[in-house]
Amino acid sequence: MNTRRLLGIVVGVACCVAGRTPGRACTRCLYDGPDGRVLVARSMDWEEDPGTNLYAFPRGMARDGACGERSLAWTSRYGSVVCSFYEVAAVDGMNEKGLVANTLYLVESDYGRPAPGRPLISISAWAQYVLDNHATVAEAVEALRAEPFAIVAPVLPNGVPAQGHLAIADPSGDSAIIEYVGGKLTIHHGRDYRVMTNSPTFDKQLALDEYWKEIGGDAMLPGTSRAADRFVRTSYYLDALPKEADAGKALASLFGVIRGASVPLGISTPGRPNIAGTVWRTVHDLKDRRIYFDSATSPTVCWASLDAIDLAPGAPTRKLTLAGGRTHSGDASAAFEPASPFPLLPGKPE
Numbered sequence: 001m002n003t004r005r006l007l008g009i010v011v012g013v014a015c016c017v018a019g020r021t022p023g024r025a026c027t028r029c030l031y032d033g034p035d036g037r038v039l040v041a042r043s044m045d046w047e048e049d050p051g052t053n054l055y056a057f058p059r060g061m062a063r064d065g066a067c068g069e070r071s072l073a074w075t076s077r078y079g080s081v082v083c084s085f086y087e088v089a090a091v092d093g094m095n096e097k098g099l100v101a102n103t104l105y106l107v108e109s110d111y112g113r114p115a116p117g118r119p120l121i122s123i124s125a126w127a128q129y130v131l132d133n134h135a136t137v138a139e140a141v142e143a144l145r146a147e148p149f150a151i152v153a154p155v156l157p158n159g160v161p162a163q164g165h166l167a168i169a170d171p172s173g174d175s176a177i178i179e180y181v182g183g184k185l186t187i188h189h190g191r192d193y194r195v196m197t198n199s200p201t202f203d204k205q206l207a208l209d210e211y212w213k214e215i216g217g218d219a220m221l222p223g224t225s226r227a228a229d230r231f232v233r234t235s236y237y238l239d240a241l242p243k244e245a246d247a248g249k250a251l252a253s254l255f256g257v258i259r260g261a262s263v264p265l266g267i268s269t270p271g272r273p274n275i276a277g278t279v280w281r282t283v284h285d286l287k288d289r290r291i292y293f294d295s296a297t298s299p300t301v302c303w304a305s306l307d308a309i310d311l312a313p314g315a316p317t318r319k320l321t322l323a324g325g326r327t328h329s330g331d332a333s334a335a336f337e338p339a340s341p342f343p344l345l346p347g348k349p350e
Helices: 004-019 123-133 136-145 202-217 227-240 247-260
Strands: 024-032 038-046 054-057 062-064 072-074 078-085 090-095 099-105 120-122 150-152 162-171 175-181 184-187 272-276 278-285 288-296 299-307 316-321
Touching: 024 099, 024 136, 024 247, 038 090, 038 099, 038 162, 038 247, 062 123, 062 278, 072 123, 090 123, 090 299, 099 123, 120 123, 123 136, 123 162, 136 162, 136 175, 136 184, 184 202, 202 227, 227 247, 247 278, 247 288
Parallel strands: 024 272, 120 150
Antiparallel strands: 024 038, 038 278, 054 078, 054 316, 062 072, 078 090, 090 099, 099 162, 162 175, 175 184, 278 288, 288 299
16 A cells, blocks of 8 residues: 555544544635736645645646546546645646646535446546646536546545535636535536535635635634634635736735745644644746645755656656655656556545
C-alpha cells in the first residue's frame, strides 16, 4: 500500500478510536482583474500532511474512473499539472487551456445511488476528469449537467465517505460551484461565484454572506476559523482589493487574502470537521498558466509554468516532489522528473 495513503488510514483510525472527526477544511477564491489577469487561490486545511506532490500529465493519457467494470473511460484531451492528495487523488490543478479545478471538503455531500448502467467514477478522479476533458467553464457545465457519470465516494477507515464539492474557473473569469446534495446535482454558474469554503451548502453560504454585508462591513467582520466566517472574510477582502493588471501585485494581493483565510498549522477543533490547520496553499495564474505552491512549512514559494513542461502526447508523466519536507524556491518547472502516475483511490459501488 502507498505510504502516504497508509499514513492517512492510520490517522483516520486513530481519530475514530479517539472519538473525534479529523479536521478537513479549505478556502477557494477567484480574483478577476483587468487585462485578463485572472487568479484562483485555495488553501488545503487538513489535520495532517497529506503528502502532496505536483504531477504533470500529458495529453492523450488513457484514463478510467477507478470503479471496476462500470468505470467511465476516456482519453485526456488536455495536459495538466495537479496537486496529489495522499498520492491517490487530484484535488487541485490547471490544464493547458487555463481551466482550474479545486476540490474542497463538504460534509453535506450526497452523490445518491448510481442508476443501473450509468458509468461510474471515483470522487478521486472527479477534478482530473474535468481538467482532462474541458477547456472552459461553460463547456464543462454543459457536459456535467447531462450527468454522464455517477460519482462513487469511497468509504474512509473511520466509516465516513469521501465528501467534496468542486469549483472550476477559466481565463475569462467564469466560475462554477458544483455540489451533490440529497443525491441531486446542483451547479451555481456565473462570474459572481468567486468564493467557496465548506459547510453549509453553497446556497446557504451565499445567504450568510449577504447577511454580513448588511450588518457588518469592514467594522464587523467575523473572525473565527469556521467555514462560514472564512467565506465572509474572503468575500469582503476580494471586493476590497485594488484591481491590478500587474501579475506580481495581483499575486501578492491574492496571497494576502488566502493567507488571511488560513488556519495556523497544528490547529484543529474536535467535533468540528471544517476546522483544521492550513498545510499548503496554491495560487493559479490563469492568464500566464502558472501554478504557485506555498507550503506552510517552507519559507519560500515555488511555481511551475505549464508552458515550460512538455505536455504533448507521448511525453512522460512528471513529478515535482514536495512531500517529506522537500522545498523549492522560485521557478521549479525544470525540477519535474519522470514518474509513474499515482493510482486513484478506487470507488466500490454498492
